[in-house]
Amino acid sequence: MVSRSTCWSTESLLWKQWADVPIVYNVISGNTHVISPVAAKILRQLEQQPSTAAQLALTIASEFDVDSDQEVVELVVRLVSDLDELGLVKPFTE
Amino acid sequence: MKVSEISRAVLGERLKGPGIQLITGPFLFGVQTDIEAVIDGISVLYRDFPLVEKADFVDFHVALKCHAKLFCYFRSQVAVEVDGESPAAPLSLEQAFALFEGTLNWCIYTYAHQYFIIHAAAIERDGLVAILPAPPGSGKSTLCAALVHRGWRLLTDELTLIAPETDQIISFPRPISLKNKSLKVIKEFSPQAVFGPASPNTVKGTIAHVRPPKESVERMGEPSQPAWVVFPKFRAGASTTAQTISKANTLMRVAESSVNYSILGVKGFHVLSHMIAIVDGYEFEYSNLEEAVAWFDSL
Numbered sequence: 001m002v003s004r005s006t007c008w009s010t011e012s013l014l015w016k017q018w019a020d021v022p023i024v025y026n027v028i029s030g031n032t033h034v035i036s037p038v039a040a041k042i043l044r045q046l047e048q049q050p051s052t053a054a055q056l057a058l059t060i061a062s063e064f065d066v067d068s069d070q071e072v073v074e075l076v077v078r079l080v081s082d083l084d085e086l087g088l089v090k091p092f093t094e
Numbered sequence: 095m096k097v098s099e100i101s102r103a104v105l106g107e108r109l110k111g112p113g114i115q116l117i118t119g120p121f122l123f124g125v126q127t128d129i130e131a132v133i134d135g136i137s138v139l140y141r142d143f144p145l146v147e148k149a150d151f152v153d154f155h156v157a158l159k160c161h162a163k164l165f166c167y168f169r170s171q172v173a174v175e176v177d178g179e180s181p182a183a184p185l186s187l188e189q190a191f192a193l194f195e196g197t198l199n200w201c202i203y204t205y206a207h208q209y210f211i212i213h214a215a216a217i218e219r220d221g222l223v224a225i226l227p228a229p230p231g232s233g234k235s236t237l238c239a240a241l242v243h244r245g246w247r248l249l250t251d252e253l254t255l256i257a258p259e260t261d262q263i264i265s266f267p268r269p270i271s272l273k274n275k276s277l278k279v280i281k282e283f284s285p286q287a288v289f290g291p292a293s294p295n296t297v298k299g300t301i302a303h304v305r306p307p308k309e310s311v312e313r314m315g316e317p318s319q320p321a322w323v324v325f326p327k328f329r330a331g332a333s334t335t336a337q338t339i340s341k342a343n344t345l346m347r348v349a350e351s352s353v354n355y356s357i358l359g360v361k362g363f364h365v366l367s368h369m370i371a372i373v374d375g376y377e378f379e380y381s382n383l384e385e386a387v388a389w390f391d392s393l
Contacts, residue, residue: 014360016367018341025363030356032349032363034342 008080009050009092010043029087038064039079043088050092053077098141106133113157115146119255119266119314121206123198124152127190128159129172135191135290139269139303142311154201158194160187176201192293192301195271202253202266203353209255209264210365211353216249216263217241217390222321223263224390225254225373227351230298233328233380236276239304240383241390243284248310249318253353258361261368262317267310269303277302283383322393323348323375326386334385337377344375 012027022040025032035043038060045051045059057073066072083089097105097116108114113126116136127133157175170187174180174197181200185193203211214227215238224246228234235251242248249263251270256263269290272280277300280287288305323344324336339347345366349355355362380386 014363016345016370018370021340021342023342023345023367025360027360030359032346034346 005052005054007050007052007092008046008056008084008089010046010089011087013043013047013088024088026086026088031087033086033088038075039083042076042079042083046089053080056080095145095147096141097136097143097145100145102133102137105137106130109133109136113155115149115152116140117144117146118198118268119250120264121153121202121266122146122149122151123201124149124155126155126157126159127194129187129190131187131190131291132158132194135194135269135303138288139290139305141305142308154198154205156194156197156201158190158197186295189293189296189301191291191303192271192296195269195303198268199252202255206255207354207357208258210258210355210358210362212254212256212348213252213351213353214254215251216254217246218249218263218265218318219246221318223249223318224322224324224393225263225320225348226324226326227254227348228326232326233276234326235270235272236279236328237326237380237383237386239270239272239276239280239287240283240387242270242307242310243280243287244387244391246390247313248306256320256365256369257317258358258365260317261320261365263320264317265310265314267306267314269305271301271303273301274299279383280304320369320373323370323373324378324390325376326378326380328381329379330381332379332381334380334382334389335378336389339375339377341370341375344373345370347375 014025016023022035024035041063042056053076054073057076060076061072110128113124116123116125155177158172171184172187172190173184174182174193212227214225215234216223216225226234238251248267249265255266290303292300292302294300
Protein backbone atom coordinates (compact mmCIF):
# COMPACT_ATOMS: atom_id res chain seq x y z
CA MET A 1 0.00 0.00 0.00
CA VAL A 2 1.29 3.43 -0.94
CA SER A 3 1.88 5.72 2.03
CA ARG A 4 0.44 9.23 1.73
CA SER A 5 3.67 10.69 3.04
CA THR A 6 5.97 8.89 0.57
CA CYS A 7 7.63 11.22 -1.90
CA TRP A 8 7.53 9.92 -5.49
CA SER A 9 9.51 10.51 -8.66
CA THR A 10 9.28 9.05 -12.18
CA GLU A 11 11.44 6.84 -14.27
CA SER A 12 12.83 8.36 -17.50
CA LEU A 13 9.83 8.71 -19.81
CA LEU A 14 9.09 9.58 -23.44
CA TRP A 15 5.70 10.96 -24.40
CA LYS A 16 3.29 10.96 -27.32
CA GLN A 17 -0.30 12.12 -27.37
CA TRP A 18 -2.98 11.82 -30.01
CA ALA A 19 -6.62 12.87 -29.58
CA ASP A 20 -6.08 13.53 -25.87
CA VAL A 21 -4.87 9.96 -25.28
CA PRO A 22 -1.43 10.03 -23.65
CA ILE A 23 1.10 7.31 -24.43
CA VAL A 24 4.20 6.95 -22.33
CA TYR A 25 7.35 4.94 -23.04
CA ASN A 26 9.46 3.88 -20.08
CA VAL A 27 13.08 4.17 -21.16
CA ILE A 28 14.26 1.92 -18.32
CA SER A 29 11.84 -1.00 -18.79
CA GLY A 30 11.22 -0.57 -22.53
CA ASN A 31 7.46 -0.86 -21.87
CA THR A 32 4.82 1.30 -23.54
CA HIS A 33 1.61 2.34 -21.79
CA VAL A 34 -1.62 4.06 -22.79
CA ILE A 35 -2.62 6.02 -19.69
CA SER A 36 -5.47 8.21 -18.48
CA PRO A 37 -5.26 12.02 -18.50
CA VAL A 38 -5.19 12.00 -14.68
CA ALA A 39 -2.30 9.55 -14.59
CA ALA A 40 -0.54 11.65 -17.21
CA LYS A 41 -0.94 14.76 -15.04
CA ILE A 42 0.56 12.92 -12.07
CA LEU A 43 3.53 11.72 -14.11
CA ARG A 44 4.06 15.18 -15.59
CA GLN A 45 4.19 16.71 -12.13
CA LEU A 46 6.57 14.04 -10.86
CA GLU A 47 8.83 14.73 -13.83
CA GLN A 48 8.96 18.37 -12.71
CA GLN A 49 9.53 17.58 -9.05
CA PRO A 50 9.16 14.67 -6.61
CA SER A 51 5.86 14.91 -4.75
CA THR A 52 3.70 13.19 -2.14
CA ALA A 53 0.17 11.95 -2.79
CA ALA A 54 -1.23 14.97 -0.93
CA GLN A 55 0.76 17.37 -3.12
CA LEU A 56 -0.34 15.50 -6.25
CA ALA A 57 -3.97 15.67 -5.10
CA LEU A 58 -3.75 19.46 -4.95
CA THR A 59 -2.55 19.55 -8.54
CA ILE A 60 -5.23 17.15 -9.74
CA ALA A 61 -7.98 19.09 -7.94
CA SER A 62 -6.78 22.33 -9.48
CA GLU A 63 -6.39 20.86 -12.98
CA PHE A 64 -9.78 19.18 -13.04
CA ASP A 65 -11.54 21.91 -11.02
CA VAL A 66 -12.68 19.81 -8.06
CA ASP A 67 -12.20 20.17 -4.32
CA SER A 68 -9.02 18.62 -2.97
CA ASP A 69 -10.85 16.46 -0.47
CA GLN A 70 -10.20 13.05 1.00
CA GLU A 71 -11.75 11.36 -2.06
CA VAL A 72 -9.22 12.95 -4.40
CA VAL A 73 -6.32 12.05 -2.14
CA GLU A 74 -7.51 8.42 -2.06
CA LEU A 75 -7.86 8.40 -5.86
CA VAL A 76 -4.30 9.69 -6.20
CA VAL A 77 -2.99 7.10 -3.74
CA ARG A 78 -4.62 4.32 -5.80
CA LEU A 79 -3.29 5.73 -9.06
CA VAL A 80 0.24 6.10 -7.71
CA SER A 81 0.06 2.53 -6.48
CA ASP A 82 -0.95 1.39 -10.01
CA LEU A 83 1.83 3.47 -11.58
CA ASP A 84 4.28 1.94 -9.10
CA GLU A 85 3.20 -1.57 -10.15
CA LEU A 86 3.76 -0.60 -13.78
CA GLY A 87 7.24 0.63 -12.92
CA LEU A 88 6.48 4.19 -13.98
CA VAL A 89 7.12 5.78 -10.58
CA LYS A 90 9.47 5.04 -7.73
CA PRO A 91 9.99 6.35 -4.18
CA PHE A 92 12.17 9.43 -4.30
CA THR A 93 15.56 9.25 -2.66
CA GLU A 94 17.90 12.22 -2.37
CA MET B 95 21.50 -11.68 -64.44
CA LYS B 96 18.11 -13.05 -63.34
CA VAL B 97 17.30 -16.57 -62.21
CA SER B 98 15.15 -16.93 -65.36
CA GLU B 99 18.19 -16.38 -67.57
CA ILE B 100 19.76 -19.67 -66.60
CA SER B 101 18.25 -23.06 -67.33
CA ARG B 102 16.78 -25.30 -64.64
CA ALA B 103 19.66 -27.72 -65.25
CA VAL B 104 22.37 -25.09 -64.81
CA LEU B 105 20.59 -23.63 -61.78
CA GLY B 106 20.55 -27.09 -60.23
CA GLU B 107 24.27 -27.60 -60.92
CA ARG B 108 25.13 -24.30 -59.31
CA LEU B 109 22.91 -24.87 -56.28
CA LYS B 110 24.41 -28.33 -55.76
CA GLY B 111 27.90 -26.96 -56.25
CA PRO B 112 29.21 -23.48 -55.37
CA GLY B 113 25.73 -22.06 -54.77
CA ILE B 114 24.04 -18.90 -56.01
CA GLN B 115 23.91 -15.39 -54.60
CA LEU B 116 20.31 -14.21 -54.65
CA ILE B 117 19.21 -10.60 -54.09
CA THR B 118 15.94 -10.21 -52.16
CA GLY B 119 15.25 -6.63 -51.18
CA PRO B 120 18.20 -5.23 -49.21
CA PHE B 121 19.68 -8.67 -48.52
CA LEU B 122 22.03 -10.93 -50.43
CA PHE B 123 21.56 -14.62 -49.68
CA GLY B 124 24.10 -17.26 -50.59
CA VAL B 125 22.10 -20.43 -51.26
CA GLN B 126 23.22 -24.05 -51.69
CA THR B 127 20.98 -27.10 -51.91
CA ASP B 128 20.83 -30.58 -53.35
CA ILE B 129 17.08 -30.86 -52.76
CA GLU B 130 15.19 -31.01 -56.06
CA ALA B 131 12.02 -29.44 -54.62
CA VAL B 132 14.01 -26.42 -53.42
CA ILE B 133 15.72 -26.09 -56.81
CA ASP B 134 12.29 -26.26 -58.46
CA GLY B 135 10.92 -23.67 -56.05
CA ILE B 136 13.76 -21.24 -56.67
CA SER B 137 13.50 -21.79 -60.42
CA VAL B 138 9.76 -21.08 -60.48
CA LEU B 139 9.18 -18.60 -57.66
CA TYR B 140 12.41 -16.58 -57.81
CA ARG B 141 12.40 -16.45 -61.62
CA ASP B 142 12.50 -12.63 -61.76
CA PHE B 143 15.00 -12.11 -58.94
CA PRO B 144 18.53 -10.92 -59.73
CA LEU B 145 21.62 -12.99 -59.08
CA VAL B 146 25.07 -11.70 -58.24
CA GLU B 147 27.81 -13.54 -60.08
CA LYS B 148 30.69 -13.29 -57.65
CA ALA B 149 29.93 -11.52 -54.41
CA ASP B 150 32.74 -10.69 -52.00
CA PHE B 151 30.21 -10.71 -49.19
CA VAL B 152 26.77 -12.17 -48.61
CA ASP B 153 24.48 -11.39 -45.69
CA PHE B 154 23.53 -15.01 -45.02
CA HIS B 155 24.79 -18.38 -46.25
CA VAL B 156 21.80 -20.75 -46.34
CA ALA B 157 22.26 -24.44 -47.12
CA LEU B 158 19.55 -27.11 -47.29
CA LYS B 159 20.82 -30.61 -47.78
CA CYS B 160 19.85 -34.19 -47.25
CA HIS B 161 20.45 -34.83 -43.56
CA ALA B 162 22.84 -37.66 -44.40
CA LYS B 163 22.91 -39.55 -47.65
CA LEU B 164 21.93 -42.91 -46.25
CA PHE B 165 19.58 -41.42 -43.68
CA CYS B 166 18.06 -39.28 -46.38
CA TYR B 167 17.56 -42.33 -48.57
CA PHE B 168 15.62 -44.15 -45.89
CA ARG B 169 13.92 -41.34 -43.99
CA SER B 170 13.94 -38.47 -46.54
CA GLN B 171 14.94 -35.68 -44.20
CA VAL B 172 16.33 -32.25 -44.96
CA ALA B 173 18.75 -30.32 -42.75
CA VAL B 174 19.27 -26.58 -42.84
CA GLU B 175 22.35 -24.51 -42.04
CA VAL B 176 22.75 -20.75 -41.77
CA ASP B 177 26.34 -19.56 -41.75
CA GLY B 178 27.38 -23.07 -40.76
CA GLU B 179 24.99 -23.34 -37.79
CA SER B 180 21.74 -25.33 -37.63
CA PRO B 181 18.85 -23.11 -36.50
CA ALA B 182 16.24 -25.85 -36.84
CA ALA B 183 15.94 -29.62 -36.52
CA PRO B 184 15.80 -31.65 -39.75
CA LEU B 185 12.35 -31.95 -41.35
CA SER B 186 10.72 -34.30 -43.78
CA LEU B 187 12.01 -33.88 -47.33
CA GLU B 188 8.49 -33.06 -48.55
CA GLN B 189 8.59 -29.90 -46.41
CA ALA B 190 11.90 -28.72 -47.85
CA PHE B 191 10.70 -25.62 -49.71
CA ALA B 192 8.62 -24.40 -46.77
CA LEU B 193 11.72 -24.89 -44.63
CA PHE B 194 13.78 -22.85 -47.10
CA GLU B 195 11.33 -19.95 -47.01
CA GLY B 196 11.02 -20.14 -43.24
CA THR B 197 14.80 -20.08 -42.93
CA LEU B 198 15.11 -16.88 -44.99
CA ASN B 199 12.51 -15.28 -42.69
CA TRP B 200 14.39 -16.58 -39.65
CA CYS B 201 17.58 -14.88 -40.85
CA ILE B 202 15.81 -11.54 -41.06
CA TYR B 203 13.89 -11.53 -37.81
CA THR B 204 16.84 -12.91 -35.91
CA TYR B 205 19.57 -10.65 -37.25
CA ALA B 206 18.28 -7.68 -39.28
CA HIS B 207 17.82 -5.31 -36.36
CA GLN B 208 19.03 -2.36 -38.41
CA TYR B 209 15.33 -2.27 -39.35
CA PHE B 210 12.15 -1.94 -37.31
CA ILE B 211 10.46 -5.23 -38.20
CA ILE B 212 6.72 -5.86 -38.05
CA HIS B 213 5.17 -9.27 -38.57
CA ALA B 214 2.96 -7.95 -41.33
CA ALA B 215 2.31 -7.92 -45.04
CA ALA B 216 2.85 -4.63 -46.85
CA ILE B 217 1.52 -3.52 -50.24
CA GLU B 218 1.99 -0.25 -52.09
CA ARG B 219 0.08 1.83 -54.60
CA ASP B 220 0.97 5.34 -55.85
CA GLY B 221 3.86 5.50 -53.37
CA LEU B 222 1.67 4.82 -50.32
CA VAL B 223 1.79 1.64 -48.28
CA ALA B 224 -0.87 -0.37 -46.46
CA ILE B 225 0.60 -2.46 -43.65
CA LEU B 226 -1.38 -5.58 -42.67
CA PRO B 227 -0.27 -6.94 -39.30
CA ALA B 228 -2.12 -10.03 -38.22
CA PRO B 229 -1.70 -13.30 -36.40
CA PRO B 230 -1.76 -16.60 -38.35
CA GLY B 231 -5.23 -17.55 -39.50
CA SER B 232 -6.44 -13.99 -39.99
CA GLY B 233 -6.36 -14.18 -43.78
CA LYS B 234 -3.47 -11.75 -44.12
CA SER B 235 -1.55 -13.66 -46.79
CA THR B 236 -4.68 -14.58 -48.76
CA LEU B 237 -5.71 -10.93 -48.84
CA CYS B 238 -2.17 -9.88 -49.72
CA ALA B 239 -2.02 -12.39 -52.60
CA ALA B 240 -5.36 -11.16 -53.92
CA LEU B 241 -4.32 -7.50 -53.77
CA VAL B 242 -0.97 -7.96 -55.52
CA HIS B 243 -2.78 -9.74 -58.36
CA ARG B 244 -5.03 -6.68 -58.71
CA GLY B 245 -2.41 -4.00 -59.13
CA TRP B 246 -0.93 -3.42 -55.68
CA ARG B 247 2.84 -3.80 -55.42
CA LEU B 248 4.08 -6.48 -53.07
CA LEU B 249 6.62 -5.18 -50.56
CA THR B 250 6.42 -8.21 -48.28
CA ASP B 251 4.05 -10.95 -47.29
CA GLU B 252 5.55 -11.57 -43.88
CA LEU B 253 8.13 -9.10 -42.54
CA THR B 254 7.63 -5.37 -42.98
CA LEU B 255 10.95 -3.53 -42.70
CA ILE B 256 11.12 0.16 -41.72
CA ALA B 257 14.40 2.05 -42.03
CA PRO B 258 14.88 4.10 -38.82
CA GLU B 259 16.92 6.74 -40.67
CA THR B 260 14.14 7.61 -43.13
CA ASP B 261 10.97 6.07 -41.63
CA GLN B 262 10.39 4.54 -45.08
CA ILE B 263 9.37 0.98 -45.80
CA ILE B 264 12.02 -1.14 -47.46
CA SER B 265 10.67 -3.56 -50.03
CA PHE B 266 11.47 -7.22 -49.35
CA PRO B 267 9.29 -9.12 -51.84
CA ARG B 268 9.36 -12.88 -51.66
CA PRO B 269 6.98 -15.71 -52.55
CA ILE B 270 3.67 -15.43 -50.68
CA SER B 271 3.03 -18.30 -48.31
CA LEU B 272 -0.50 -19.75 -48.47
CA LYS B 273 -1.93 -22.74 -46.71
CA ASN B 274 -4.78 -25.20 -46.97
CA LYS B 275 -8.05 -23.65 -48.22
CA SER B 276 -6.32 -20.42 -49.21
CA LEU B 277 -4.52 -22.24 -52.01
CA LYS B 278 -7.80 -23.05 -53.76
CA VAL B 279 -9.20 -19.60 -53.01
CA ILE B 280 -6.32 -17.82 -54.72
CA LYS B 281 -6.20 -20.29 -57.63
CA GLU B 282 -9.83 -19.40 -58.31
CA PHE B 283 -9.46 -15.67 -57.61
CA SER B 284 -6.29 -15.25 -59.68
CA PRO B 285 -5.97 -18.02 -62.28
CA GLN B 286 -2.74 -16.36 -63.46
CA ALA B 287 -1.08 -16.89 -60.05
CA VAL B 288 1.94 -19.21 -60.27
CA PHE B 289 2.47 -21.67 -57.43
CA GLY B 290 5.64 -23.43 -56.34
CA PRO B 291 6.01 -26.91 -54.88
CA ALA B 292 3.53 -27.78 -52.13
CA SER B 293 4.82 -28.76 -48.69
CA PRO B 294 2.25 -31.09 -47.12
CA ASN B 295 1.94 -32.18 -43.50
CA THR B 296 3.63 -29.16 -41.94
CA VAL B 297 2.47 -28.00 -38.51
CA LYS B 298 0.27 -25.52 -40.39
CA GLY B 299 -1.04 -28.08 -42.88
CA THR B 300 -0.23 -27.93 -46.58
CA ILE B 301 1.81 -24.86 -47.53
CA ALA B 302 2.57 -23.61 -51.03
CA HIS B 303 3.95 -20.30 -52.25
CA VAL B 304 2.80 -17.88 -54.93
CA ARG B 305 5.32 -16.18 -57.18
CA PRO B 306 5.51 -12.42 -56.54
CA PRO B 307 4.47 -10.27 -59.49
CA LYS B 308 7.37 -9.42 -61.81
CA GLU B 309 6.90 -5.66 -61.35
CA SER B 310 7.12 -6.01 -57.57
CA VAL B 311 10.48 -7.75 -57.93
CA GLU B 312 11.80 -5.28 -60.49
CA ARG B 313 10.88 -2.33 -58.24
CA MET B 314 12.17 -3.84 -54.99
CA GLY B 315 14.78 -1.10 -54.66
CA GLU B 316 12.09 1.58 -54.27
CA PRO B 317 11.28 2.55 -50.67
CA SER B 318 7.85 3.98 -49.90
CA GLN B 319 5.81 5.79 -47.31
CA PRO B 320 3.43 4.12 -44.83
CA ALA B 321 -0.13 5.48 -45.07
CA TRP B 322 -2.47 2.88 -43.58
CA VAL B 323 -2.30 0.14 -40.95
CA VAL B 324 -5.09 -2.36 -41.54
CA PHE B 325 -5.70 -5.26 -39.15
CA PRO B 326 -7.45 -7.83 -41.35
CA LYS B 327 -9.65 -10.61 -40.11
CA PHE B 328 -11.28 -13.23 -42.28
CA ARG B 329 -14.57 -14.54 -40.95
CA ALA B 330 -16.67 -16.91 -43.06
CA GLY B 331 -19.88 -15.21 -44.12
CA ALA B 332 -18.91 -11.80 -42.74
CA SER B 333 -19.81 -8.70 -44.68
CA THR B 334 -16.98 -6.35 -45.54
CA THR B 335 -16.56 -3.82 -42.74
CA ALA B 336 -13.85 -1.34 -41.85
CA GLN B 337 -13.71 0.63 -38.62
CA THR B 338 -11.21 3.34 -37.84
CA ILE B 339 -9.18 2.78 -34.69
CA SER B 340 -7.39 5.33 -32.55
CA LYS B 341 -3.72 6.08 -32.97
CA ALA B 342 -3.04 4.90 -29.43
CA ASN B 343 -4.70 1.56 -30.17
CA THR B 344 -2.88 1.30 -33.49
CA LEU B 345 0.47 1.99 -31.82
CA MET B 346 -0.03 -0.62 -29.14
CA ARG B 347 -1.15 -3.27 -31.61
CA VAL B 348 1.72 -2.62 -34.02
CA ALA B 349 4.12 -2.79 -31.08
CA GLU B 350 2.68 -6.22 -30.23
CA SER B 351 3.18 -7.31 -33.83
CA SER B 352 6.74 -6.07 -33.99
CA VAL B 353 9.51 -8.62 -33.99
CA ASN B 354 12.11 -6.34 -32.44
CA TYR B 355 10.36 -3.40 -30.75
CA SER B 356 11.82 -4.31 -27.38
CA ILE B 357 15.26 -5.00 -28.86
CA LEU B 358 15.47 -1.55 -30.48
CA GLY B 359 14.47 0.26 -27.28
CA VAL B 360 14.10 4.04 -27.60
CA LYS B 361 14.86 3.89 -31.31
CA GLY B 362 11.95 1.49 -31.73
CA PHE B 363 9.57 3.86 -29.94
CA HIS B 364 10.69 6.77 -32.12
CA VAL B 365 10.27 4.81 -35.38
CA LEU B 366 6.87 3.50 -34.32
CA SER B 367 5.53 6.83 -33.10
CA HIS B 368 6.75 8.61 -36.26
CA MET B 369 4.85 6.05 -38.33
CA ILE B 370 1.69 6.19 -36.22
CA ALA B 371 1.62 9.98 -36.60
CA ILE B 372 1.14 9.69 -40.37
CA VAL B 373 -1.01 6.58 -40.79
CA ASP B 374 -4.72 5.82 -40.44
CA GLY B 375 -5.57 2.63 -38.55
CA TYR B 376 -8.45 0.28 -39.40
CA GLU B 377 -10.01 -2.95 -38.20
CA PHE B 378 -11.04 -4.76 -41.36
CA GLU B 379 -13.28 -7.82 -41.49
CA TYR B 380 -14.07 -9.64 -44.71
CA SER B 381 -15.08 -12.88 -46.33
CA ASN B 382 -15.42 -11.82 -49.96
CA LEU B 383 -12.10 -11.10 -51.67
CA GLU B 384 -13.63 -9.02 -54.49
CA GLU B 385 -15.25 -6.71 -51.92
CA ALA B 386 -12.06 -6.61 -49.88
CA VAL B 387 -10.00 -5.55 -52.91
CA ALA B 388 -12.59 -2.88 -53.74
CA TRP B 389 -12.29 -1.46 -50.22
CA PHE B 390 -8.51 -1.27 -50.46
CA ASP B 391 -8.80 0.36 -53.88
CA SER B 392 -11.02 3.04 -52.31
CA LEU B 393 -8.38 4.06 -49.77
